[in-house]
Amino acid sequence: xxxxxxxxxxxxxxxxxxxxxxxxxxxxxxxxxxxxxxxxxxxxxxxxxxxxxxxxxxxxxxxxxxxxxxxxxxxxxxxxxxxxxxxxxxxxxxxxxxxxxxxxxxxxxxxxxxxxxxxxxxxxxxxxxxxxxxxxxxxxxxxxx
Numbered sequence: 001x002x003x004x005x006x007x008x009x010x011x012x013x014x015x016x017x018x019x020x021x022x023x024x025x026x027x028x029x030x031x032x033x034x035x036x037x038x039x040x041x042x043x044x045x046x047x048x049x050x051x052x053x054x055x056x057x058x059x060x061x062x063x064x065x066x067x068x069x070x071x072x073x074x075x076x077x078x079x080x081x082x083x084x085x086x087x088x089x090x091x092x093x094x095x096x097x098x099x100x101x102x103x104x105x106x107x108x109x110x111x112x113x114x115x116x117x118x119x120x121x122x123x124x125x126x127x128x129x130x131x132x133x134x135x136x137x138x139x140x141x142x143x144x145x
Contacts, residue, residue, distance in 0.1 A: 045061065045062045045063075046088075047059035047060065047061060048060050048061070048062070048065065048086070048088065048093055049091070049130065050126055050127060050128050050129075050130075051127050051128070051129050051130075058127075060126070062086055065084065065086055065095070066083075066084045068118075068121060068122075069082055069084045069095065069097055069118060069134075070082050070084075072114065072117040072118050072121060073097075073099060073114065075117065076110060076113050076114055076117065077105075078101050078102040078105035078110055078142075079099050079100075079101055079110060079114065080099065080100040080101070080102075080142045081099065081100045081139075081140075081142075082097055082098065082099050083097075083098045083099075083139075084096065084097050084098070085098070091130055092130045092131075092132045093128065093130055093131050093132060094131075094132045094133060094134065094135070095118065095133075095134035095135070096134070096135050096137060097114065097118070097134055097135070097136050097137065098137045098138075098139045099114070099136065099137070099138060099139065100138070100139055100140045100141065100142045101138060101141060101142060102141070102142050103141045103142070103143070107138070110136075111136050114134075114136060115133070115134055115136065118134050119131070119133065119134070
């Protein structure tokens with residue numbers, strides 16, 4: 001497949017190495033492996049520390065936080081299709097909640113209800129000591145049909 005003289009491999013000049021198809025395939029394979037490792041690392045979800053004491057640590061998964069926000073949104077009329085992005089910086093957790101709302105509802109009331117519900121659940125019930133709050137993003141409006 002490749003017509004390569006391995007004895008002269010170490011004596012190649014830079015231009016000979018670049019023009020050799022083996023070198024090009026090796027660089028392509030290396031870049032592909034780097035890309036795969038990047039996506040594997042990016043997709044891996046780490047556990048989020050809630051608190052720790054003398055008895056040990058309490059941690060929560062990303063899926064559990066998504067479910068918690070979804071249940072908080074279910075209790076508020078006029079809020080649909082919640083999706084959550086969790087950002088962790090310097091050990092602090094911040095939520096970005098994307099929702100759809102009814103066209104004729106009061107946005108300020110929904111925002112305050114949703115923030116109060118999520119913060120009450122996170123801080124009072126789950127004892128999060130590193131919760132920074134949540135941001136509400138309206139991604140669309142739900143028709144009254």
